[in-house]
Amino acid sequence: MSVPILKQGDVLIASIQSALTDRDLLQLKDELAEKVGRLRSRGVVIDVTALDVMDSFATRTIRSIAAATRLRGAETVVVGIQPEVAIALVELGLTLDGIATALDLEEGLDVLVEVMEARRRDR
Amino acid sequence: MCWSRSWRRAAVIDERRVPIDRDVDIVTARQLGRELAAEAGFTGSDLTLIATAISEVARNIVVYAERGEIRLGRTDRNGREGIEVVAADEGPGIPDIQQAMQDGFSTGRSLGLGLPGARRLMDEFEIVSEVGKGTVVTMRKWRP
Numbered sequence: 001m002s003v004p005i006l007k008q009g010d011v012l013i014a015s016i017q018s019a020l021t022d023r024d025l026l027q028l029k030d031e032l033a034e035k036v037g038r039l040r041s042r043g044v045v046i047d048v049t050a051l052d053v054m055d056s057f058a059t060r061t062i063r064s065i066a067a068a069t070r071l072r073g074a075e076t077v078v079v080g081i082q083p084e085v086a087i088a089l090v091e092l093g094l095t096l097d098g099i100a101t102a103l104d105l106e107e108g109l110d111v112l113v114e115v116m117e118a119r120r121r122d123r
Numbered sequence: 124m125c126w127s128r129s130w131r132r133a134a135v136i137d138e139r140r141v142p143i144d145r146d147v148d149i150v151t152a153r154q155l156g157r158e159l160a161a162e163a164g165f166t167g168s169d170l171t172l173i174a175t176a177i178s179e180v181a182r183n184i185v186v187y188a189e190r191g192e193i194r195l196g197r198t199d200r201n202g203r204e205g206i207e208v209v210a211a212d213e214g215p216g217i218p219d220i221q222q223a224m225q226d227g228f229s230t231g232r233s234l235g236l237g238l239p240g241a242r243r244l245m246d247e248f249e250i251v252s253e254v255g256k257g258t259v260v261t262m263r264k265w266r267p
Contacts, residue, residue: 019154022146022182053153053171055178056237084171091172092179092240093226 003028005035010042011112012074013105016050025061032065036072043112044069047105049080059094066099075115077101079108133263135196135207137162141181143212144190149181152193160206163197164266173206173264176244179237180210180260188214188257198263205246205265213257220250 002024006013012035014028032044046062048054054062066076077100081089089095100115102108139159141152156177157170165173177193184191191212198207217223226239238260242248245262252258 019150021150022185052157053174053178055175055182056240057178057182082171084168087168088171088175088244091243092175093243094240 007039012041013045015047022057029065033068036069036074041074042116044074044076045108046078047080054085077108077112079105133198133200135198138194138196141193143181143184149178152181153177156195159195163204163206172244176241177208179241183237184212188212203265205263208262210260216254216256217252218254
């Protein structure tokens with residue numbers, strides 16, 4: 001099940017629709033890294049609302065998506081981590097350190113604007 | 124070699140088996156585990172903790188042993204209901220279980236949080252492994 005990636009201005013929105021296999025997650029990473037360059041995007045939102053499980057592999061892949069897209073000039077915000085998933089991540093000892101998160105897509109887009117502006121000022 | 128915490132046997136009913144040999148089977152196993160846990164009366168974040176633990180041990184099979192199976196079943200002890208998850212493979216085995224149970228130790232392409240993570244998510248956790256023969260991880264969680 002591949003993840004649809006929508007372009008909205010200079011932001012890409014990856015909206016996960018259902019449980020993903022490891023291969024789907026790796027494909028998402030490749031597609032986002034490629035699209036960020038081709039579409040000259042400045043920001044990426046990954047909506048994980050539909051994920052009922054985020055295990056160590058999923059978390060590591062999302063972290064590496066954020067790192068790879070940053071190297072390609074875009075900032076990433078992860079939105080929609082479910083409360084039960086957040087509890088499980090803490091129990092697993094996993095964090096998303098250094099990655100912006102927000103409750104939902106709307107808030108995520110606001111956060112992204114702030115993060116993108118902060119990065120522009122740093123340059 | 125055996126590594127365990129608060130270990131005692133328990134009878135299992137309603138056992139279901141999920142063959143594991145590729146990444147999509149990890150999703151199948153954890154979804155079935157969540158359903159079974161819900162039938163056993165688990166609710167809320169416990170369902171997610173159980174599904175996540177199943178995901179970790181199932182991935183260990185795919186990454187290290189290539190194939191194996193997950194056995195899921197309801198269990199009870201002294202009238203307390205729970206769920207038992209067994210991850211069994213005939214892979215290379217784990218030479219040093221103490222080391223494998225440490226956070227951050229990995230010989231594969233992982234964070235090394237799989238087994239210690241799964242242990243934290245469940246109430247009981249046991250590994251029996253023999254080099255060249257395979258590994259059996261048994262985990263249980265009891266209803267609050």
